[in-house]
Amino acid sequence: MDINFHTFFFYLIAILTGICAIGVVVTRNIVRSAAWLLFTLAGTAGIFFLLNADFVGATQLLIYVGGTLVLVVFGVMLTAQGPFISMKTGAAEWVISTIVGIVLYSALTYSIFTSSLYFPNPPHADDPADSRNSVKLGMGFLGLGVGPEYHEPSDKVGATPPVRTSYLLPFEIVSVHLLVVLIGAAYLARAKRRRGGAS
Amino acid sequence: MTDPIGLNHCLYLGALLFVCGAVCMATKRNAIGVLMGVELVLNGANVNFVAFARFNPAFQMEGQMFALFVIVMAAAEAAVALAIVLNFYNNHMTVDVDTAEELKG
Numbered sequence: 001m002d003i004n005f006h007t008f009f010f011y012l013i014a015i016l017t018g019i020c021a022i023g024v025v026v027t028r029n030i031v032r033s034a035a036w037l038l039f040t041l042a043g044t045a046g047i048f049f050l051l052n053a054d055f056v057g058a059t060q061l062l063i064y065v066g067g068t069l070v071l072v073v074f075g076v077m078l079t080a081q082g083p084f085i086s087m088k089t090g091a092a093e094w095v096i097s098t099i100v101g102i103v104l105y106s107a108l109t110y111s112i113f114t115s116s117l118y119f120p121n122p123p124h125a126d127d128p129a130d131s132r133n134s135v136k137l138g139m140g141f142l143g144l145g146v147g148p149e150y151h152e153p154s155d156k157v158g159a160t161p162p163v164r165t166s167y168l169l170p171f172e173i174v175s176v177h178l179l180v181v182l183i184g185a186a187y188l189a190r191a192k193r194r195r196g197g198a199s
Numbered sequence: 200m201t202d203p204i205g206l207n208h209c210l211y212l213g214a215l216l217f218v219c220g221a222v223c224m225a226t227k228r229n230a231i232g233v234l235m236g237v238e239l240v241l242n243g244a245n246v247n248f249v250a251f252a253r254f255n256p257a258f259q260m261e262g263q264m265f266a267l268f269v270i271v272m273a274a275a276e277a278a279v280a281l282a283i284v285l286n287f288y289n290n291h292m293t294v295d296v297d298t299a300e301e302l303k304g
Contacts, residue, residue: 002201010204014212021219021239030229037235040216044242047212048266051253056266060245063270068238068277075231075281079294087228087295094226101222108214112207119254121203136260137267146260167264174271181275188282192289 010050017043028086034073041065052122055134143168209250216243230284230294234277241273 020043023036041064048057140146145164152160220239227233245266252262288294 004201004203007202007204010208014208018212018215021216024235024239025219025223025226030232033227033232033235037238040239041242044216044246047209047246048249051209051249053249053252053263053266056245056249056263056270059267059270063274064238064242068274071274071277071281072231072234072238075234075284078285079231079288084229084294089226089228097222097226100225101218104221105214105218108218109211112210112214117206119206119256121205122254122256133263137263140260140264148257165261170264170268174268178271178275181279185278185282188279189285 006050010047013043013046013050017047028088030076030080030085030087034069034076037072038065038069041069052131053133054131055137140165140167141171142166206250206254209246209253213243213246213250216240216246219243228295228297230287230296230299231281233296234280234284237276237280238273241269245269 017040020036020039024033024040027033027036041060045057045060045065048054048060136146143166145166147165149162149164151162216239220236220241220243223236223239224233225236227236248262248266248269250262251258252260252266255262284294287299291298
């Protein structure tokens with residue numbers, strides 16, 4: 001019997017990621033919750049690598065695990081004093097939210113199971129050394145078309161070259177958005193000067 | 200274990216992450232715990248995007264692009280939300296979201 005190692009590692013990482021995601025929810029200690037979240041995000045990056053999206057996986061590791069999570073951990077450290085490390089949630093709230101969670105997951109899995117979405121098995125995953133993912137993504141961000149070809153419906157065939165989707169405008173919007181967020185976060189979290197005698 | 204994985208396996212994982220995030224947002228009283236729930240929800244959406252990018256040939260680039268945009272948005276959202284939480288903590292000496300009721304009508 002030959003084990004498909006791609007499938008084996010997918011199951012392994014997916015089960016570990018699921019366990020860690022449940023750990024984020026059930027643990028009471030906020031510091032442990034952050035640690036579970038770290039493993040969940042890293043496991044998701046592993047899933048991305050297995051799904052032939054190496055650039056997205058690397059970005060997930062760099063930005064999410066290396067950046068966002070460090071930010072969250074700093075927030076935990078700055079506010080984790082005494083009673084805030086483990087705040088208890090009432091038993092009634094636990095029961096209700098567990099029921100709601102199980103019902104929601106059942107509904108989602110039922111709709112996935114009964115959906116008529118079918119795609120034939122994709123071609124074999126690229127060797128990461130031969131993968132052109134980052135090249136294609138970079139071309140898309142630069143405004144060179146990478147999406148599927150789109151023909152103008154009114155045109156005669158071959159009159160104009162087909163249009164392909166590119167992502168220059170969303171890239172610019174995200175850039176400006178990041179700048180605004182940077183300024184806004186620095187403004188919100190700045191050290192306030194105490195007004196004389198007011199406080 | 201001998202069959203290749205299909206789209207549905209990835210969708211089940213994405214649904215699990217989404218539900219965990221939603222329950223986390225609902226139950227945590229610590230504001231930073233709520234923020235972790237948001238991160239989990241965004242990750243569940245990202246798994247779905249990348250899975251569709253892998254299995255739907257017409258969505259191959261779009262899925263990865265959207266996943267990248269979601270990652271950037273999540274970073275921005277975390278920065279602003281943490282700034283607000285720290286400001287709230289400085290003013291009220293607590294991070295309990297149940298006490299943030301000044302704007303209650």
